[in-house]
Amino acid sequence: MKSEVVGERGRQLELLIDAVVDYAIYMIDVDGRVLTWNAGAQRLKGYTADEIIGRSFSEFYSAEDRIAGLPERALQTAATEDRFAAEGWRVRKDGTRFWASVVIDAIYDGGKLIGFAKITRDVTDHQAAQIGLLESEKKYRQLVEAVIDYAIFQLDLNGIIATWNSGAQRIKGYSSDEIIGQHFSTFYTEEDRANNVPTLAIERARETGRYEAEGWRVKKDGSKFWALVVIDAIYDEQKNIIGFAKVTRDITERKEAQHALEIVQEQLSASQKMEAVGQLSGGIAHDFNNLMMIVLGNLETMQRQGKQAPFSANVQRALDNAMRGAQRASSLTSRLLAFSRRQPLDPKPLDVTQFITGAAEFLQRSLGETIGIEAVGSAGLWKIEADPNQLESALVNLAINARDAMPGGGKLTIEASNIFADAHYTRLNPEVAEGQYVVICVTDTGTGIPADVLSRAFEPFFTTKEPGHGTGLGLSQVYGFVKQSGGHVKIYSEVGQGTTVKLYFPRFLGRNEEEEANTDEPVAQSEESETILLVEDDADVRAYIAETLRELGYSIISAPNAQTALTVLSQDNRNVDMLLTDVVMPGMNGRELGRKAEALRPGLAVLYMTGYSRNAVIHQGRLEEGVELLQKPISQSQLAARVRDLLDKRRP
Numbered sequence: 001m002k003s004e005v006v007g008e009r010g011r012q013l014e015l016l017i018d019a020v021v022d023y024a025i026y027m028i029d030v031d032g033r034v035l036t037w038n039a040g041a042q043r044l045k046g047y048t049a050d051e052i053i054g055r056s057f058s059e060f061y062s063a064e065d066r067i068a069g070l071p072e073r074a075l076q077t078a079a080t081e082d083r084f085a086a087e088g089w090r091v092r093k094d095g096t097r098f099w100a101s102v103v104i105d106a107i108y109d110g111g112k113l114i115g116f117a118k119i120t121r122d123v124t125d126h127q128a129a130q131i132g133l134l135e136s137e138k139k140y141r142q143l144v145e146a147v148i149d150y151a152i153f154q155l156d157l158n159g160i161i162a163t164w165n166s167g168a169q170r171i172k173g174y175s176s177d178e179i180i181g182q183h184f185s186t187f188y189t190e191e192d193r194a195n196n197v198p199t200l201a202i203e204r205a206r207e208t209g210r211y212e213a214e215g216w217r218v219k220k221d222g223s224k225f226w227a228l229v230v231i232d233a234i235y236d237e238q239k240n241i242i243g244f245a246k247v248t249r250d251i252t253e254r255k256e257a258q259h260a261l262e263i264v265q266e267q268l269s270a271s272q273k274m275e276a277v278g279q280l281s282g283g284i285a286h287d288f289n290n291l292m293m294i295v296l297g298n299l300e301t302m303q304r305q306g307k308q309a310p311f312s313a314n315v316q317r318a319l320d321n322a323m324r325g326a327q328r329a330s331s332l333t334s335r336l337l338a339f340s341r342r343q344p345l346d347p348k349p350l351d352v353t354q355f356i357t358g359a360a361e362f363l364q365r366s367l368g369e370t371i372g373i374e375a376v377g378s379a380g381l382w383k384i385e386a387d388p389n390q391l392e393s394a395l396v397n398l399a400i401n402a403r404d405a406m407p408g409g410g411k412l413t414i415e416a417s418n419i420f421a422d423a424h425y426t427r428l429n430p431e432v433a434e435g436q437y438v439v440i441c442v443t444d445t446g447t448g449i450p451a452d453v454l455s456r457a458f459e460p461f462f463t464t465k466e467p468g469h470g471t472g473l474g475l476s477q478v479y480g481f482v483k484q485s486g487g488h489v490k491i492y493s494e495v496g497q498g499t500t501v502k503l504y505f506p507r508f509l510g511r512n513e514e515e516e517a518n519t520d521e522p523v524a525q526s527e528e529s530e531t532i533l534l535v536e537d538d539a540d541v542r543a544y545i546a547e548t549l550r551e552l553g554y555s556i557i558s559a560p561n562a563q564t565a566l567t568v569l570s571q572d573n574r575n576v577d578m579l580l581t582d583v584v585m586p587g588m589n590g591r592e593l594g595r596k597a598e599a600l601r602p603g604l605a606v607l608y609m610t611g612y613s614r615n616a617v618i619h620q621g622r623l624e625e626g627v628e629l630l631q632k633p634i635s636q637s638q639l640a641a642r643v644r645d646l647l648d649k650r651r652p
Helices: 002-019 041-047 061-065 069-079 124-146 166-170 190-196 197-208 252-308 313-339 354-368 390-406 425-426 474-483 539-551 564-573 589-598 636-650
Strands: 024-026 083-091 097-109 112-122 150-155 210-218 224-235 242-248 348-350 369-375 382-384 409-423 435-444 489-494 497-506 531-535 555-559 578-582 605-610 630-631
Touching: 002 024, 002 531, 024 041, 024 578, 041 112, 061 069, 069 083, 069 097, 069 112, 069 210, 069 348, 083 112, 124 589, 124 630, 150 369, 190 197, 197 224, 197 242, 197 636, 252 409, 252 539, 252 636, 313 425, 348 390, 348 489, 354 369, 354 409, 354 435, 369 390, 369 630, 382 390, 382 497, 390 409, 390 435, 390 474, 390 497, 409 589, 425 589, 474 489, 474 497, 531 539, 531 589, 539 555, 539 578, 564 578, 578 589, 630 636
Parallel strands: 369 409, 531 555, 531 578, 578 605, 605 630
Antiparallel strands: 024 112, 083 097, 097 112, 150 242, 210 224, 224 242, 348 382, 409 435, 435 497, 489 497
16 A cells, blocks of 8 residues: 555656656766656757667767766766756757756665756856846946046945056056055045045945045045046945945046136136226326326426526425425326236337346345345346336336335345246136246245235235325236236235245347437427427317427427318428327327328428327337327426427438
């Protein structure tokens, strides 16, 4: 009865195993010959039970695996370790191959090994998917490696670097062997590490899934670059964070461009302020200078009379004070025009070393013994083209500021050197054209300038001095002059460390013109009763100039406007030796009048006067070629000298 039960169970087990069609389940003896064969084995491998039972299971291995002895090693492993498990290529009856997952278990009877149970499954689809995944990972790795403009690497949960691409090596300078296993805070500045920026970045990525920021990062060689950083959390299938993906890009050039844009915006703002001041000063300068011309002229007349019949001491003192005040008022307008770049310049080629040496000697006498002055040139220093009077005025302004910053004494250094403004420099300073410059540096050992004051140093009327001790136009005049000369100005300062102002002037590449030899002093008086056609729209100024010139022996024809003057020149037969005309007048300006007058009277001497040119005779700070100009307010001696000089030059 018992044997019947066992037989029935064996039959049921056989039916069960035969019903499993997705697995090849069969027995082999200790020598590897097939003893049983289920329907799944026939389906998978193509052999019927009659075809395969009694044959070696090595039939299912490829020829190369049989040559390598893989079937024998599989049985040996199963016999010694009770199980062998592996994956590999197997061969069907028709010769086709499939990727098999194989398990061979040892079978014992009474402790004796009697054979093996072998289970084989076709996992070709799974293998193909795995191979596809590996290929995808390979392509991804190749893609990441090919990205050289981005540093792409992984961090573990503690911020330790786990992977490293070629872009990371190019940007940060470390090879993978040098950096993998190190903490990513290596790339941060000491200040950022002290402020726990790396830790905060990881915590932010852990909390929100992403961290984005910009800031300075450090390369292997210690140099810095401006980085755009993204840190993304990496999750497993259970949504647990297992690490971080970090992408870094060097955007230093973009940062520099942004900085340059900010500078341009600041310069635009400064330019708008300058233009507003220029328009304001230009609008009043003409009338103001006309008034000052009358005041100064009459004060000069009184001074001359005082020499013939001396005034009392009080009157003479008042007269001297009035003259100094009028001159200061005139200087104020000149400074406004300098800042707004509307002053006429008379640029000349300058030997900078010689110039700053002479300036240092002059300044030493002016600043006193408590301040030491040193002028330093350099070998092969290029020449510049600048107005020597305005350059001297600029150095005086800077020296006075330096003196005020060194109340207890100190040192003032004026040095010059050649520089080349390359593309990198011009990106940071868009107002500067690429090329060669001579830079004149004025450095003091004074108290320095706070940052909030430094940013406003060149603004017109801005001053830190007490009321009555400064107009706030000193540095703005320097700024306007250098800009008008085609250069630019930089100021550097730290509190307690002194200040350096750098004046950049373009290198002069033209030929030096020989200076004219000095001739005898010009004769102020008229020698032949020459006739001057005076054109001035301001009646008071016109009367004053006419009277002054008549006293010098000239015949004067007065005209209130350009049209009247043209009528005189075209219809009056009187001889006219010179046209003396204001530039800014209602209707036709003086420059247009001058051109028409020269056409009507060839050889006519033309002398212009102006307190504000409005670009009629001055363009970018330079007079038009052949134009003779007097800047208002004009003293009597200046007027006499220029009129006489120009008439003498026109003589045949």
